[in-house]
Amino acid sequence: MPISCALHRAGVTPNMVTSAGLLMSVIGGLLAASGQLYAGIAVFTLGAIMDAVDGSLARVSGECTEFGRYYDSVCDRLSELSFVAGAIIGGAPVMALVVIAGSCLLLTTRIFNHRRGLNSNAACFGRPERLALLIAGLLAPAPYDLALFTIAGLLCLISSGQALASGLRSSRDQNESTGPVLR
Numbered sequence: 001m002p003i004s005c006a007l008h009r010a011g012v013t014p015n016m017v018t019s020a021g022l023l024m025s026v027i028g029g030l031l032a033a034s035g036q037l038y039a040g041i042a043v044f045t046l047g048a049i050m051d052a053v054d055g056s057l058a059r060v061s062g063e064c065t066e067f068g069r070y071y072d073s074v075c076d077r078l079s080e081l082s083f084v085a086g087a088i089i090g091g092a093p094v095m096a097l098v099v100i101a102g103s104c105l106l107l108t109t110r111i112f113n114h115r116r117g118l119n120s121n122a123a124c125f126g127r128p129e130r131l132a133l134l135i136a137g138l139l140a141p142a143p144y145d146l147a148l149f150t151i152a153g154l155l156c157l158i159s160s161g162q163a164l165a166s167g168l169r170s171s172r173d174q175n176e177s178t179g180p181v182l183r
Helices: 003-007 014-033 035-059 067-091 094-115 127-139 144-178
Strands: none
Touching: 003 035, 014 035, 014 067, 035 067, 035 127, 067 094, 067 127, 094 127, 094 144, 127 144
């Protein structure tokens, strides 16, 4: 919160922080692509930390918007994709893309629920957990790397299914409580 308050006083907006986090992730991906995986992970992690600040800054500044929420989510996916693509170019297993696919599935579920007026809150397997498994997989030797990527992808799939079921269940419960519509 102190960081968010200081940024707010300096006139920094949440979307500026989100954009800076994306830029850091792209730089991390470029470092990883050039064979500097550890430096890339460090810079990518700084970008991910900025992701924690943008939401806090939005709450402190009173700038929580639907656009900002989805801009943040899309930038998160682009950040992950740019870093993983760089890591793959730099020699990481292509299987790391499973984590990105799972991450995109979670975003799709959130958008689907939101468009139907259902609960679109983040799933229980969030970005910090995904990134921890992604980075652990990038640092682990074979076959552990593939196992970690697979676990992350499966957890994304399970979490997405749970979020979809929860949203549909709340919609059904709401329809049952309001009763049939008379015309």
